[in-house]
Amino acid sequence: MMVDSAAALVDVLRRFRLLETAQLDRLARQVDAKPANPRVVAQALVKGGYLTAYQANQILLGNGSELVLGAYVLLERIGEGGMGQVYKAKHHTMGRIVALKQIRKDKLDNAEAVKRFRREIQLASQLAHPNIVMALDAAQDGETHFFVMEHVEGTDLAKQVKQSGPMPVNQACDAIRQASLGLQHACDRGLVHRDVKPSNLLLATKTGQVKLLDLGLARLEHDSDDKLKTKLTQIGKVVGTVDFIAPEQALNASKADIRSDLYSMGCTFYFLLTGKVPYPGGQALEKLARHRWEDPEPVEKLRPEVSGDVIAIVRKLMAKKPEDRYQTATDLAAALVPYSVMSSKKTMPEIAAMALPASSGALAPRGGEVPYAVYAAPPANGRVPVAAAAAPPSTDSEVPVAAPVGADPVISRGSRRGRPATEGYPMPVLIGIAVALVIGGLVLIVILLSRPLVGPAPKERGAQRLSTEIAAESRPDSLVGSAVRTSDTVGG
C-alpha cells in the first residue's frame, strides 16, 4: 500500500530501522508540528543523505518491507540477470557495503532453480582470488534466498563499452589478462565457468582491477552429484550466452572445458576492442552456426590500430577447434603481458571513471541527527525550496513536488557521461602495424587458397546443419530449443 502521509513514512522508517532512533524521534516531532507531503519529506531525506533515491521510492510505493533482507538493508539496484536482481546493500550492524544477489520471485516456486542458485553460492565460496568476486555470505529470509559478495565499485565491461565505446587496446588487453588469471584459479579448482562475457567481468574504478563474476552456469568437472548436474542443465537449458559461446559448448555443454571458456574470453576480447559482438544480428541458431563455421568481421577492419600480435591472440582464442586455442588461461595471460603495459596516457581507473555517472550516487555520511526543518510544506506553485540546512550546497535549490514515482526515481542519480576512448601511437608502432597487416594479408591469402572450393554454408543452411548435429548429440546438456540467454545485448 502506498505511503500517503508523512507520519506513515516515519512509521515505515521506524519499523525497518532505516534511520537511527534519535533521528526518527526528531523527524516525528517535525512531522507532528508541521504536516507535509510524504514525498517532500522523502526528497529531503534523500537530499540529506539519509535515504537513497531507490529506498525513498520503494517506501513511497509501499514496498518498505522489501528493503530489509536478514541483516542487510538494500541501497540501490545495480543489476538484473537471468536468476535475479543484484543490489548494493549494507550490513545493518557492521555497516559494510556489499553486493547482494537475490533470486527472482518467479523462480522461487521452482525447487530446481533454488537448488541451482544454492549451487552457485557453494561454487563461488570455494574460490578466493583477486580477479574473482569474493563470496561473503548466503542466507534465506522467509521465502527469499540471497547471496552476498564483495561490492565492486565500478562497472561491468558490457556497460563500460556501451557507455564509452571500445576500450583502448592496452586496457582491453589488461582486462582480459586479469580475467584469465581469475579463470585459471577457477579451473585449478575443477570449475568450468561456461558464461564468460563482458557483463560477467567487473572493472573496479579505483584500482583498475578486473573481477570475474557469476558462476550461475558453472560446472564442476568431477561432480559427484551427477543426477543434480543433469537436472541443473535441464531446468532452463541455459548453458551459455549465444553471442559468446564456444561451438563445442553449444553442441554439448557437458563437453565444455577451460578451452571453451577461453573461446568466450576471445569473443569478449573482440567486443572490448570493436564494441561489437562477433556475430551480430540473426536468430540464436544462426549465431551458433556462425560460431561454428564462419569467421567474424576482422578486428583490424573495425579497429585498424590494433596490432597484428593482439589480433593473432584474439584469433587463437576464437579458433573453431579447442586444440587450436590456448590450452590454459595462464598461457593466455602470459601472451598478453607485453600488450597490457600501461603505455597509454590514461590509467585503468581513469578509463573506468569515464563510465561513471556524474554523481556516483554514494551515500552522504549519515552521522548525527536529522537537521531541523529538513522539509517545508509545499507552496501553491507546486515547487518547494529544500531547506538549506538539510542539503549540501547545490545548484538546484528547488525540487519538483510532482516528480513521478515508480519508473523514475524521486531523485534521479544524475546523467551519465561518457567520452570515446582514444590513444596515440608512436611511429614504430604504426610501422609495426603496417608490417603486421602485410603479413596478415599474406597469411589470409594462403588460408583462402588452402580452403575447399565450396565456401562456408550460407547462414540458413548452417543453422539447419547445426540443428541436425545438435539433434544427433541429443544429450540433456545440449542447447536444443533453449538458448535462453540469446539476446544480442550483452547484459545478464
Ligand SMILES: Nc1ncnc2c1ncn2[C@@H]1O[C@H](COP(=O)(O)OP(=O)(O)O)[C@@H](O)[C@H]1O
Ligand atoms: N559484486 C558486484 N559488484 C558490483 N556489481 C555487481 C556485482 N555483482 C553483480 N553486479 C552487477 O549485476 C549484474 C548481474 O550480476 P550477475 O551475478 O552476473 O547476475 P546474473 O546471473 O543475473 O547475470 C552484473 O553484470 C553487474 O553489472
Ligand SMILES: [Mg+2]
Ligand atoms: Mg551475469
